[in-house]
Amino acid sequence: MDEEKAFLDLKEKILRDRGLDVNQYKENYLKRRIAVRMRALQLNSYSEYIEVLTKDKKEYISLFDKLTINVTQFFRDPEVFVAFENEILPDILTKNEKKEIRVWSAGCSSGEEPYSIAMSIEEAKEKIGLKDLKYEIYGTDIDDDALSSAIKGKYNIKTMENIATLRRNKYFEKINDTTYLISEKIKKNIKFIKANLMEPFKINFFDIVFCRNVIIYFIKDLQKKVLQYFYDSLKDEGILILGKTETMLLSFRDKFKCINLRERIFKKEKD
Numbered sequence: 001m002d003e004e005k006a007f008l009d010l011k012e013k014i015l016r017d018r019g020l021d022v023n024q025y026k027e028n029y030l031k032r033r034i035a036v037r038m039r040a041l042q043l044n045s046y047s048e049y050i051e052v053l054t055k056d057k058k059e060y061i062s063l064f065d066k067l068t069i070n071v072t073q074f075f076r077d078p079e080v081f082v083a084f085e086n087e088i089l090p091d092i093l094t095k096n097e098k099k100e101i102r103v104w105s106a107g108c109s110s111g112e113e114p115y116s117i118a119m120s121i122e123e124a125k126e127k128i129g130l131k132d133l134k135y136e137i138y139g140t141d142i143d144d145d146a147l148s149s150a151i152k153g154k155y156n157i158k159t160m161e162n163i164a165t166l167r168r169n170k171y172f173e174k175i176n177d178t179t180y181l182i183s184e185k186i187k188k189n190i191k192f193i194k195a196n197l198m199e200p201f202k203i204n205f206f207d208i209v210f211c212r213n214v215i216i217y218f219i220k221d222l223q224k225k226v227l228q229y230f231y232d233s234l235k236d237e238g239i240l241i242l243g244k245t246e247t248m249l250l251s252f253r254d255k256f257k258c259i260n261l262r263e264r265i266f267k268k269e270k271d
C-alpha cells in the first residue's frame with residue numbers, strides 16, 4: 001500500500017479508536033514519534049503498524065508515551081500564577097475560613113506545575129496568615145516517564161528561571177550548580193497518579209483544577225468530555241484554570257463563568 005495513504009489510515013484509526021486527533025501534532029514530529037515505535041517493533045510500514053495496533057491494544061500505551069508532548073516549566077506563564085496567588089487563593093481561603101483545599105493538576109507532566117502551585121499556596125498561606133491550612137495536590141498524567149521525573153522532584157536550573165531566588169532557596173535543596181531537589185515540605189502535599197483524562201477522575205472533590213496546555217491537543221468532542229469531567233470533579237464555585245491558548249467551549253459557557261479572561265480562569269456555576 002502507498003505509505004502516504006497508510007499514514008492517513010493510521011491517523012484515522014487513532015482518532016476512531018482513542019479519540020485523539022493526531023493531526024494537531026506537526027506532521028514531522030508525528031512521523032518521528034511513530035518511527036520510534038516502529039523501529040522498536042522492527043516494522044517497516046505504517047500498514048504493519050496498523051495491524052499491530054488492531055491486534056494489541058496495549059501498543060497504544062507505548063505509542064501515547066512517545067506522542068505526548070511534555071514541555072513544561074515552573075511558573076509557566078508567570079502572570080497566571082500571580083493572579084492565582086494574589087486573587088484566586090485569598091478569595092477561596094478567606095471565604096468560609098477553609099481549613100483544607102484540594103487542587104488537581106491535570107496533565108502535570110514532570111511536576112513543575114503542581115510544585116509551582118504548592119509554592120504559591122505556601123506563599124499565600126503566609127501572606128494571609130493561615131498557617132494551619134492544609135492542602136493536597138493531585139498531579140495526574142498518562143506518561144510514565146514524566147510521572148517518574150515528577151516523583152523524583154530533581155530539576156535542572158534551566159527549567160527554574162521563573163522561580164525567584166528567594167523561593168528557590170526556600171523550597172529547594174541545592175544538589176550542585178545545575179541541579180536542585182524540591183523540598184520535602186512541598187513534596188509531602190502532592191500525590192502523583194497515572195490517570196487518563198479521557199476517563200472520569202473524582203466527583204465533587206476539588207476546589208481548583210489546573211489543566212493547562214493539554215486539551216489543546218484534543219478534538220472538540222473529546223474536549224467536551226474532558227470539560228464535563230472537570231465540571232464534575234469540582235465543588236460548587238470551584239475554579240478551573242486553562243492554558244493561555246485554550247478556550248472554553250461555547251456549550252460550557254453556562255457551566256463555567258469566566259472570571260479572568262486573560263488568564264483563562266473560570267468558576268463553576270452551581271448545578
Ligand SMILES: C[S@@+](CC[C@H](N)C(=O)[O-])C[C@H]1O[C@@H](n2cnc3c(N)ncnc32)[C@H](O)[C@@H]1O
Pocket residue numbers: 068069070071072073076106107108109110113140141142143146195196197198211212213214243
Ligand atoms: C504540554 S504538557 C503540559 C504540562 C503542564 N500542564 C504545563 O502547562 O506546563 C501536556 C501533558 O499532558 C499529558 N497528557 C496528554 N494527553 C493526556 C491524557 N489523555 N491524559 C492525561 N494526560 C495527558 C501529557 O503526557 C503531557 O505531560
